Structures are given as C-alpha cells and as structure tokens.
Amino acid sequence: FxxxxxxxxxxxxxxxxxxxxxxxxxxxxxxxxxxxxxxxxxxxxxxxxxxxxxxxxxxxxxxxxxxxHLSYYDHLTGLFNRRKYEEILQEVDCDNCLPLSVIMTDVDALKITNDAFGHQAGDYLLKHITEKLLLHFPPEVYISRIGGDEFVILWPNMAFNQAKKSIDQLNENLKKEVINGIPCSVSFGVATRTLLTQDVRDAIRDAEMIMYNSKLMKSRDYRSDIIEKVKMTFFENHPEERIHANLVKKYLFQLGNEFHLSESDLNSLLLLAEIHDIGKISVSSELLLKPLPLADDEIKQIQRHSEIGYRILASSYEYDKIALDVLAHHERWDGKGYPKKISEDEIPWKARFLSICEAFSSMIQTFPYRQELSILEASQEIIRHSGTQFDPEIARVFIEKVLKIEWKSN
CATH class of the missing domain: 3.30.450.20 (PAS domain)
Incomplete structure (x- = not known):
C-alpha cells in the first residue's frame, strides 16, 4: 500500500x-x-x-x-501437490541450484494397510511418513506428494553421496517404526543433476528407476513378511481365532489324506487353514465378538473379510496361489454363498475342502457369542447341509472317513 x-x-x-x-x-x-x-x-x-x-x-x-492453498498443497499431508511440484521444477532449473539431488519415494505398505485396516489407517500411515520426512530434511528441501503412495524430494545444492547417505539413515530409522504391526518400509531412489545442460527430468527418471528396482528387489520377501505380521497381529488380538485355525488345520490335513492328496496340495491346505480368515483383521474386535443376532450392515461388514483377505494375499507371490480359495471359502454348493455366488464345481476345490472343515471347527468351538456343539451334533449339521451348502462328495468323506461317524441323513 x-x-x-x-x-x-x-x-x-x-x-x-x-x-x-x-x-x-x-x-x-x-x-x-x-x-x-x-x-x-x-x-x-x-x-x-x-x-x-x-x-x-x-x-x-x-x-x-x-x-x-488447496490448488498447491496436498489436502491429506499438507505437502506440495503435483501442480506446485511442476512449478518448483521450473524454479530449481537454474545454475544456482546445482548440484540438484532428486529423491523418489514410495510407501511400500500402503496398499496392504488400506486392504487390511481400511483407508483411514492408510491415511495415518501417509501422514506419519510425511512427519518423518519433514523432521529429517532441512527447510530448503522441496517435498511433494505426487501420487497415492509416491513422494518426490528436490534438494538444491546437495551432492549425490551426501543425499544417498541421508536417505540411508532415514530408511534405517523408518524400519524401526511399526504401525498396525507393520514396519514402515519405504523405497527410495536418488539421482543428482550436476550440469545445467542435463535435463532435470532425466534425473527424475533415473531416481524413479532406482526406486522401482529397490521396491522390486524387496517386494517378494517383504510382502510375505507383512502378511505374516498381519496374521500374528490378528492372532494376538484374537486368541480364539488361533485355536480355530489350528482346528481347521487338523481336519483339513486328515481330509486331504483321505483323498490321497500330494504333499504340495496338503501343504497348500495347511497354509490355507492358517490364513483363511486374515481378512477379519479389518473388522473391529467389538463386532467380531458381538453376540448374535447382528444387524444387516454388520453382517455385510463381516462378510467382506473374504474379499479383503483375497486382496491382502494376492499381493504376495507366496500366498497368491491360495488367494482365490480364501475369496471363495464362504461360497455354497447351491450358489447362495458370498461374495460371488458361484456354485458346485465353479468353487475351487480347496475352498470346498476348507468350507466343510471351517464350518465344523467353528461349530465345535466355544466363542464369546456362541456355545459349542458336540462332535455328533456338528456332524449332523454337515450332513443336513450336504448338497446345499457343502460339496456332497467331500462332506460324506469327511463324516465317514475323518470323523468315522455313520452317515444318517434325516
């Protein structure tokens, strides 16, 4: 003025x-x-x-x-958004900013966190990573969130070796952070522009390629480790589910032997027994232990666990072969199950095995919301629902060979 x-x-x-x-x-x-x-x-x-x-x-x-502010800043993290990032690229495209180090960043566990714990947990993870980035880097560094799980850091007047050392230190610190039982693993890629004749976007592409290579190298083991940690967190929070999984494993092993399955198929069944309810990690403890009857929306929320379990497992090479079985283990022989309402032989065979052993194990186990049935009572339920809920051939073998109970249909 x-x-x-x-x-x-x-x-x-x-x-x-x-x-x-x-x-x-x-x-x-x-x-x-x-x-x-x-x-x-x-x-x-x-x-x-x-x-x-x-x-x-x-x-x-x-x-x-x-x-x-909304046009230049990411609404969730408060960091610069892609639009502002593109403007910053123009600002740092000068001799005074050289050497310019570019750091590409990808949050490894965001997808599985969203699938297992919901998007609110994923948002918390992103904000936590943001906080660590802001604390680690000096104020003159430009940090932008340019995608769902991707950040880019532009660091003027910073040589490659110094930038790499800084990122290695940050990475070690992040590994010590654990959220929802999952380590805060982040993949980084660093490249440095040293001459004005070099295109800054070449440095960005180099950093991005290094980041993706890093992610690829650790993704196989890392995803399996995360799933193992999610499973252990679920069992620690719900000891009754660990007992249930062990019961299912016991009956699946016996049933598989009666069908003379190969060692490979038996191992798949045992892994399936341990992991089939992993999607329940997304359901609150209050709802899982709530006495019956449940409201319609509560039933739907619990039923989603098979889909969530599928999404969690499909991301891992070790578990992707049983992901479809987890998805289908609440389908019914008559097509009235969930989530896809497929029937008979459309249902994967391992899911049909699991369906019987899982239902039987649930019936003979005491839960906070239900008293157990006797083995004889539970076997009658399997017989009664054979041909509607359960594969009739597998059901008969389970009753007569595994349980050694005479098949008596009403």
Whole structure:
C-alpha cells in the first residue's frame, strides 16, 4: 500500500486499488480493500487530502486463500501437490541450484494397510511418513506428494553421496517404526543433476528407476513378511481365532489324506487353514465378538473379510496361489454363498475342502457369542447341509472317513 500511495503522490497514477492486511483495534488481523484518490486542491496549510473507501473483505479473502492453498498443497499431508511440484521444477532449473539431488519415494505398505485396516489407517500411515520426512530434511528441501503412495524430494545444492547417505539413515530409522504391526518400509531412489545442460527430468527418471528396482528387489520377501505380521497381529488380538485355525488345520490335513492328496496340495491346505480368515483383521474386535443376532450392515461388514483377505494375499507371490480359495471359502454348493455366488464345481476345490472343515471347527468351538456343539451334533449339521451348502462328495468323506461317524441323513 505504501508503494501504491507513493506512486499516487508522484502523480504516476490517479487512483489506487489495493488489498491490505491490517490489525483491527480488537487485535485480530483483517483483510481490507482500499480504493481512493487525492483531492486536486490541497488545504490552506498545504496538506494533501486522500479520500476513498476501506472495505472489510476478510471472509472473501480467506476463502480465496483457502482455494489457492488447496490448488498447491496436498489436502491429506499438507505437502506440495503435483501442480506446485511442476512449478518448483521450473524454479530449481537454474545454475544456482546445482548440484540438484532428486529423491523418489514410495510407501511400500500402503496398499496392504488400506486392504487390511481400511483407508483411514492408510491415511495415518501417509501422514506419519510425511512427519518423518519433514523432521529429517532441512527447510530448503522441496517435498511433494505426487501420487497415492509416491513422494518426490528436490534438494538444491546437495551432492549425490551426501543425499544417498541421508536417505540411508532415514530408511534405517523408518524400519524401526511399526504401525498396525507393520514396519514402515519405504523405497527410495536418488539421482543428482550436476550440469545445467542435463535435463532435470532425466534425473527424475533415473531416481524413479532406482526406486522401482529397490521396491522390486524387496517386494517378494517383504510382502510375505507383512502378511505374516498381519496374521500374528490378528492372532494376538484374537486368541480364539488361533485355536480355530489350528482346528481347521487338523481336519483339513486328515481330509486331504483321505483323498490321497500330494504333499504340495496338503501343504497348500495347511497354509490355507492358517490364513483363511486374515481378512477379519479389518473388522473391529467389538463386532467380531458381538453376540448374535447382528444387524444387516454388520453382517455385510463381516462378510467382506473374504474379499479383503483375497486382496491382502494376492499381493504376495507366496500366498497368491491360495488367494482365490480364501475369496471363495464362504461360497455354497447351491450358489447362495458370498461374495460371488458361484456354485458346485465353479468353487475351487480347496475352498470346498476348507468350507466343510471351517464350518465344523467353528461349530465345535466355544466363542464369546456362541456355545459349542458336540462332535455328533456338528456332524449332523454337515450332513443336513450336504448338497446345499457343502460339496456332497467331500462332506460324506469327511463324516465317514475323518470323523468315522455313520452317515444318517434325516
């Protein structure tokens, strides 16, 4: 405003139109719009008179600034967004910023965190990583979130060796962080632009390639490790589910032997027994242990565990071969199960084996919401639902060969 007013005094302009932030007499800052001009005739004492209008535009200005902020900053993390990142690339494309180190970053566990614990947990993970990045890097570093799980860091006047050493230290610190039982693993890639003749986007591509190679090298073992940690967290929080898994494993092993399955198929069944309910990690303990009856929306929430389990397991090479069996283990022989409502031989054979052993094990086990049945009572339930819920051939073998109970249908 002072500069504009001086131009007015120098007769460089006839009017001024300025937005000015001032402090109200009550102490709070307000935004004002000032427009006015000088009177042509000075006073008898030679004073110049300025006449104009001062308008409070605080509400309008704050909304405008909010929109501007949203257009340049990521709404979740508060970091620069992709639009601002593209502008920063232009700013650092200069000799004064060399050497310019580019650090590409990818949060390894975001997808499995979203699948296992919900998007709220995924958001928390992203905000936690953001906090660690902001604490680690100095203020002159530009940190942007340019995708769901991707960040890019532009570090002016930073040589490659120093940037790499800094990232290695950050990576070691992040590995010690554990959220929802999962280590905060992040993949990094570093490249440095040293000459202005080099295209900055070449450095970005190099950093991105290094990051993806790092992610690829550790993804196989890392994803399996994460699934193992999710399983252990689930069992620690729900000891009754560990007992249930062991019961299922016992009966699946016996049933598989009665069908003379290969060692490979038997091992798959035993792994399936341990992991088939991993999707329940996304269901609250209160709901899992809630006494019956459940509301419709609660039933649907629990039923989603087979789909969530599938998404968790499908991301791992070690578990992807049984992911479809986990998805299908609540399908029914008559097509009235969930989630896909497939029937008979459309249901994978391992899922049909699991369906019987899982149901039987649940019936003979005491849960907080239900008393167990006797083995004889539970076997009658399997017989009664043979041909509707269960594969009739597998059901008969289970009753007659595994349980050694006479098949008596009502």
């Amino acid at each position: 002072v500069k504009a007013f001086n131009r007015l005094l120098a007769k460089e302009t006839d009017d001024i139109y300025e937005e000015v932030r001032i402090h109200h007499s009550h102490g709070r800052p307000v935004w004002t719009f000032i427009r006015g001009s000088l009177n042509d005739t000075p006073t008898n004492s030679g004073q110049v008179i300025f006449s104009g209008i001062l308008q409070d535009i605080t509400d309008h200005k704050e909304k405008e600034l909010e929109i501007l």
